[in-house]
Amino acid sequence: MTTTVSATGLTLRYGGTRALDDVSLQLTRGVTGLLGPNGAGKTTLLRVLATVLPPDRGEFTVLGHDPGTAGGRRSARRTIGYLPQSPGFHPDFTAFEFVDYVAILKELTDRGARHREVRRVLEEVGLGEVRGRRMKRLSGGMRQRVALAAALAGDPGFLVLDEPTVGLDPEQRMRFRELVARRGEGRTVLLSTHQTEDVAMLCHRVVVLAEGRVRFEGTPAELTARAAGRVWRSTERDPGARAGWRTGTGDFRNVGHPPEGADLLEPTLEDGYLLVLDASRAEVTAP
Amino acid sequence: MSTTVLRPAGPVAAAARAAYPVAAVLALARFEARELSRQISVAAYLLLYTGYTAYVLIARGGGMADFPVLQDADRNTQTAPLLLAIALLACVNRAALRSRRCGTDEQFGGLVVRPWQRTVAHALSAAPYAVYTALVVAVRFGRQAVEPGAVGHGSLAELAVGPLSVLLAGALGVLLARLVPYSMASLLFVATAYVLAIYLSATTDLPHGVRWLSPVVSEPGETPVPSALLGRPAGWHALYLAGLCVLLPGIAVLVDGGRTRAVKTATVLALLATAAGAIGQAPGGAGALRAARARATDRPAALQTCVAHAGSAYCAFPEWAGQTDDWAAVVDRVRSAAGGTAATTALTVRQRVDARGHGDGTDIALAPSTTPGEVTVGTRWGGDRVPEFAAGVAGVLVAGREDAAGELCGARAVTAVWLAVGTDPHPWAAYRALRPAEDDVEAASVDTPTEPLTLSAAQSEVLAQLLRRPAATVAARVRAHWNELTAPRTTTAEVAHLLAVPPLRGTDNCDP
Numbered sequence: 001m002t003t004t005v006s007a008t009g010l011t012l013r014y015g016g017t018r019a020l021d022d023v024s025l026q027l028t029r030g031v032t033g034l035l036g037p038n039g040a041g042k043t044t045l046l047r048v049l050a051t052v053l054p055p056d057r058g059e060f061t062v063l064g065h066d067p068g069t070a071g072g073r074r075s076a077r078r079t080i081g082y083l084p085q086s087p088g089f090h091p092d093f094t095a096f097e098f099v100d101y102v103a104i105l106k107e108l109t110d111r112g113a114r115h116r117e118v119r120r121v122l123e124e125v126g127l128g129e130v131r132g133r134r135m136k137r138l139s140g141g142m143r144q145r146v147a148l149a150a151a152l153a154g155d156p157g158f159l160v161l162d163e164p165t166v167g168l169d170p171e172q173r174m175r176f177r178e179l180v181a182r183r184g185e186g187r188t189v190l191l192s193t194h195q196t197e198d199v200a201m202l203c204h205r206v207v208v209l210a211e212g213r214v215r216f217e218g219t220p221a222e223l224t225a226r227a228a229g230r231v232w233r234s235t236e237r238d239p240g241a242r243a244g245w246r247t248g249t250g251d252f253r254n255v256g257h258p259p260e261g262a263d264l265l266e267p268t269l270e271d272g273y274l275l276v277l278d279a280s281r282a283e284v285t286a287p
Numbered sequence: 288m289s290t291t292v293l294r295p296a297g298p299v300a301a302a303a304r305a306a307y308p309v310a311a312v313l314a315l316a317r318f319e320a321r322e323l324s325r326q327i328s329v330a331a332y333l334l335l336y337t338g339y340t341a342y343v344l345i346a347r348g349g350g351m352a353d354f355p356v357l358q359d360a361d362r363n364t365q366t367a368p369l370l371l372a373i374a375l376l377a378c379v380n381r382a383a384l385r386s387r388r389c390g391t392d393e394q395f396g397g398l399v400v401r402p403w404q405r406t407v408a409h410a411l412s413a414a415p416y417a418v419y420t421a422l423v424v425a426v427r428f429g430r431q432a433v434e435p436g437a438v439g440h441g442s443l444a445e446l447a448v449g450p451l452s453v454l455l456a457g458a459l460g461v462l463l464a465r466l467v468p469y470s471m472a473s474l475l476f477v478a479t480a481y482v483l484a485i486y487l488s489a490t491t492d493l494p495h496g497v498r499w500l501s502p503v504v505s506e507p508g509e510t511p512v513p514s515a516l517l518g519r520p521a522g523w524h525a526l527y528l529a530g531l532c533v534l535l536p537g538i539a540v541l542v543d544g545g546r547t548r549a550v551k552t553a554t555v556l557a558l559l560a561t562a563a564g565a566i567g568q569a570p571g572g573a574g575a576l577r578a579a580r581a582r583a584t585d586r587p588a589a590l591q592t593c594v595a596h597a598g599s600a601y602c603a604f605p606e607w608a609g610q611t612d613d614w615a616a617v618v619d620r621v622r623s624a625a626g627g628t629a630a631t632t633a634l635t636v637r638q639r640v641d642a643r644g645h646g647d648g649t650d651i652a653l654a655p656s657t658t659p660g661e662v663t664v665g666t667r668w669g670g671d672r673v674p675e676f677a678a679g680v681a682g683v684l685v686a687g688r689e690d691a692a693g694e695l696c697g698a699r700a701v702t703a704v705w706l707a708v709g710t711d712p713h714p715w716a717a718y719r720a721l722r723p724a725e726d727d728v729e730a731a732s733v734d735t736p737t738e739p740l741t742l743s744a745a746q747s748e749v750l751a752q753l754l755r756r757p758a759a760t761v762a763a764r765v766r767a768h769w770n771e772l773t774a775p776r777t778t779t780a781e782v783a784h785l786l787a788v789p790p791l792r793g794t795d796n797c798d799p
Binding site for chain 2: 047050051052074077078080082084086087088089090091100101102104105106107109111147150
């Protein structure tokens with residue numbers, strides 16, 4: 001597959017904290033999920049790739065453009081759609097005006113074409129009917145979708161979404177998945193989330209970040225496979241398990257190193273993710 | 288893995304995308320300008336400004352408005368846009384702080400148009416309002432300039448002050464937003480500036496250089512002077528304001544990180560222009576101006592051109608040369624009812640102005656001329672100034688000299704005032720305009736371009752009687768009894784008798 005976004009050795013410090021530590025990754029067309037615990041550096045990585053923050057070290061390219069140079073950054077920004085974790089809103093703008101404003105900041109200056117584009121993206125996120133409503137009158141989920149529409153304006157080739165499903169109800173999340181899946185066809189989408197099921201359903205690739213470092217990069221199936229033979233069922237919580245919880249059937253589902261003759265279960269992506277995190281913690285605490 | 292450059296944007300987006308970065312800034316400025324128009328204060332003051340100007344244009348007409356002095360009319364366009372400017376200052380400031388206030392800085396931080404370019408757009412968003420102000424100023428001034436009675440010369444630099452003040456307000460709003468990123472800052476600034484402006488306007492002895500740092504510098508007093516005597520460094524002031532309009536946003540953009548060569552160059556050039564304007568508008572040649580004003584006050588003849596009409600001379604400052612026909616028409620009218628030698632005596636109508644105190648808030652009354660046969664006319668014309676001039680003419684026809692007319696008594700005062708107003712197409716209106724008294728028959732002074740004439744109650748009573756009779760009938764009697772009516776010893780009671788009005792009750796204390 002052709003690499004569309006490539007990062008090598010990205011490092012960024014906040015004071016004494018190393019938020020990104022020599023991060024290298026390759027993204028291709030389609031949806032790539034970015035998983036990691038709180039404080040793993042996911043948002044920092046997205047901000048760097050969205051060219052909001054410059055890295056202290058390392059380099060990256062976005063659709064062939066090098067944001068390390070002024071011209072390259074400008075070219076890269078023309079290709080990026082960025083939805084931050086907590087997008088802000090201009091309360092007195094209508095949904096249309098807000099997206100229109102962002103579209104201008106993306107250099108869409110032909111008024112007629114821009115307005116058509118704004119209507120299109122608002123339709124795409126399902127807000128065509130309320131485009132004339134002021135932002136302060138929209139629900140939280142609607143505002144989130146307006147911000148998504150703003151990110152989509154200009155048809156960016158690289159879409160950076162930072163926990164976009166936070167605050168969405170199940171139906172909205174389902175619609176959101178549809179939308180992102182559509183966007184992922186022919187374009188590059190990097191989706192940061194805590195929802196492993198979103199990754200399982202949407203992503204063709206997954207990156208796990210912990211302690212500012214890439215701990216896993218591969219397909220969801222490969223991540224799931226990390227837990228093959230390491231998930232088992234028991235009637236009591238297995239003290240040797242890394243994680244274990246009682247399921248709806250009353251049995252315990254354990255993840256870790258199963259005892260001899262354990263009743264093995266089919267692993268999920270979440271099991272694989274937990275084991276990757278567990279391994280990374282062990283690596284960090286190892287002498 | 289290989290890295291491939293991909294063409295990211297779809298056909299719609301590609302078609303809409305700007306060919307030049309400046310196009311995005313202009314589109315953003317247009318967007319922000321539209322947003323400004325939705326702010327209540329901007330919309331209200333825009334409406335108020337437009338409405339006020341429309342009212343001035345529609346309601347004007349007649350009186351002195353028909354004879355505008357253009358070197359004053361240009362300046363009169365400067366204060367009306369100030370409310371709009373203040374509204375723009377506050378609203379542009381608020382708009383420039385919007386991203387910070389609403390937490391969209393991060394969202395927009397990765398977009399193509401940089402924060403400093405947004406700052407440029409905010410500064411430019413005031414431009415349509417400046418253009419609109421320029422249009423309103425042009426219409427208002429143009430309307431006055433095309434009046435047949437207009438005199439003098441307007442200054443493009445003075446006309447530019449209104450629009451530049453509006454533009455400057457936007458620039459100031461942007462700079463404040465970048466230096467003090469709190470909405471309250473603009474309100475505090477406006478309040479402080481208001482108090483300062485009140486102080487400046489009340490303190491006339493402020494140094495010239497300090498007064499002229501304010502965008503609008505008014506000149507107290509109403510008496511127009513020839514434009515060469517105005518002493519207003521309008522061109523330098525316009526340069527100073529224009530420089531500030533670029534300098535302030537330039538600083539804001541530099542603070543915002545837009546340290547491109549073009550921004551630096553524009554800011555430095557603006558700084559030079561502002562400094563040049565500020566230095567240029569400082570008083571230079573004040574002594575020469577004082578001398579020129581003294582010359583125009585004491586020896587106006589040296590600066591004037593005269594035209595002859597029906598044996599009389601009409602001498603005006605060059606900018607007022609077009610008004611001599613109007614003066615001559617008044618002289619002809621007044622003289623038409625005079626008798627004896629007054630009907631043919633050559634007069635010199637001399638335009639005079641006391642320019643010495645121009646701009647210091649005092650309108651000094653002109654002293655009467657001591658030259659026989661010379662009549663003073665001021666630099667305002669139309670409205671009440673016409674019967675006042677007629678009274679001045681009549682006073683000289685009766686008394687022979689302007690400085691003697693103020694002491695007219697008995698029959699001569701009645702004759703002079705009747706000549707002035709009785710020959711007017713609207714005698715009562717002219718009479719009442721001349722004597723600001725509530726009752727037509729009480730004692731009053733009668734305005735002239737110099738010293739007023741004085742009417743006693745008895746004289747006023749006789750005049751009221753005369754004005755109720757046909758002017759032609761009275762004029763015939765005036766001509767027939769001219770020598771008696773202009774004799775110093777003829778009493779008011781005798782006037783009543785000579786002009787066939789009912790006899791007075793009692794005596795007149797003005798009688799000789």
